[in-house]
Amino acid sequence: DTAVSQTPKYLVTQMGNDKSIKCEQNLGHDTMYWYKQDSKKFLKIMFSYNNKELIINETVPNRFSPKSPDKAHLNLHINSLELGDSAVYFCASSRANTGHQNTEAFFGQGTRLTVV
Amino acid sequence: GEDVEQSLFLSVREGDSSVINCTYTDSSSTYLYWYKQEPGAGLQLLTYIFSNMDMKQDQRLTVLLNKKDKHLSLRIADTQTGDSAIYFCAENSSASKIIFGSGTRLSIRP
Numbered sequence: 001d002t003a004v005s006q007t008p009k010y011l012v013t014q015m016g017n018d019k020s021i022k023c024e025q026n027l028g029h030d031t032m033y034w035y036k037q038d039s040k041k042f043l044k045i046m047f048s049y050n051n052k053e054l055i056i057n058e059t060v061p062n063r064f065s066p067k068s069p070d071k072a073h074l075n076l077h078i079n080s081l082e083l084g085d086s087a088v089y090f091c092a093s094s095r096a097n098t099g100h101q102n103t104e105a106f107f108g109q110g111t112r113l114t115v116v
Numbered sequence: 117g118e119d120v121e122q123s124l125f126l127s128v129r130e131g132d133s134s135v136i137n138c139t140y141t142d143s144s145s146t147y148l149y150w151y152k153q154e155p156g157a158g159l160q161l162l163t164y165i166f167s168n169m170d171m172k173q174d175q176r177l178t179v180l181l182n183k184k185d186k187h188l189s190l191r192i193a194d195t196q197t198g199d200s201a202i203y204f205c206a207e208n209s210s211a212s213k214i215i216f217g218s219g220t221r222l223s224i225r226p
Contacts, residue, residue: 033214035216040218041153041202041218041219041221042218042219043159043204043216043218043219044216045213045214045215045216048213055213056213090158090159092159092214094214102147102164102166103147103208103214104147104149104161104164105149105159105161105206105214106161107158107159107160108158109157109158110157110158
């Protein structure tokens with residue numbers, strides 16, 4: 001009965017490969033995010049989707065392509081993986097920010113990606 | 117630009133109070149949050165404060181907000197070993213964007 005679930009939890013792959021991480025939320029939220037947490041634990045937003053539409057793309061390389069088939073899912077596809085892509089990737093969801101309501105983000109457990 | 121800053125490390129003695137500070141830049145943020153991340157886990161919301169409040173208390177947690185200085189703090193009373201974690205400050209800056217600070221790693225000394 002997990003609110004935000006992402007798979008896989010661990011992903012080890014070779015440079016140059018293409019991989020996907022899936023994310024699903026059952027909270028009825030309109031907004032979903034992908035964050036990247038590096039080895040120093042800094043958490044940076046990568047993408048934000050609202051009702052399946054891309055809202056924010058924070059200067060992420062084109063090799064990263066999010067896809068939202070419906071508002072409960074936001075998958076992350078990464079082409080031509082590089083060593084520097086190694087990190088923990090977190091999916092999150094929240095209500096849409098209308099300026100009046102609490103938009104706390106609910107996080108998945110993270111996907112630890114290791115590129116070798 | 118948007119930026120949320122916090123100190124990277126804090127060490128306190130067990131039983132003392134911990135105070136974690138944060139500064140943010142977007143004065144239009146309506147909610148500010150504190151999240152906790154334990155090793156190997158995702159982020160869990162600890163508490164939040166609406167921007168028209170200056171204080172919120174929730175059991176051992178006290179949040180103080182100085183909107184004029186864009187300063188947020190989290191006080192944990194009677195710090196326990198289970199409080200060891202990374203604490204992230206965050207703001208809901210503009211539409212569909214939640215910005216996180218760098219995280220403060222709290223360690224507890226016996």
